[in-house]
Amino acid sequence: MFAQLGAAIAAVVLLSSPALAESKLTDPQIAHIAYTAGNIDIAAAKQALTKASNKDVKAFAEDMVRDHEAVNKQALDLVKKLNVTPEDNDTSKALSKQAADKLAELGKLKGAAFDKAYIANEVAYHKTVDSALETKLIPSASNAELKGLLQTGLKIFQGHEQHAEHVAAELK
């Protein structure tokens, strides 16, 4: 329930915030949003590594830290190469705010309740980011290399979404 609500909020933030409502996002904004979205998942995973009890949930959190760090490093290398400075924007800000609220909410949970809520949120969060990538970020990206990185990112995140769904199914 909370996870669904959180996902709904994230979806609204990503798909209808002022920045995204504009005709087109710029590459510096897109880079910032993608990087922020990755960092949010790393922070969530690091919280899970200190709080999770189930071994599959812990392993999933480790995978998230490793993959999102690798993708974000690649993103940083690319913006450096392209001489692009990621630009903070309303979408990134709204995402960060929503993620901070989620961390606080999950922080109050313990044991199996935490495990379930974390994984449910991971399913929802990856779904939201995937749909934002597909419908907004990838179509808006002008630079071909940035677009390519986002397209690979989408496939990685879709994989995470399926992985999270498997873990969630095992917890039931």
Next chain:
Amino acid sequence: MQPGRLRLIAGVLSLAAMAVPAHAATITIVMENLVVSPAEATAKAGDTIEWVNKDVVAHTATAKNGDFDVMIPPKKTVTYVLKKAGTVDYYCRFHPNMKAMLKIDSEASP
């Protein structure tokens, strides 16, 4: 080319084939941008599969039937010798949207 010459080449080739005992092959399978190619490969038991991961994230080749579970770190190549014949569906544990298949025939009889 004259037929005689062709026969000669064929003869040399078959001689070469006899001289070298039927030895195991190495099959290369590339993982790039989360796509496994070829997605379907044919091999024999005793052959070596060489999985090449060109991505910045780690992948696995995990057999659905439990026959193998190979981890391929980012930008690395990992080899694995096929032990059993059979048709094996495998996937990546980290990104289950990566799926592929190996058709493994029994070891060639001498």
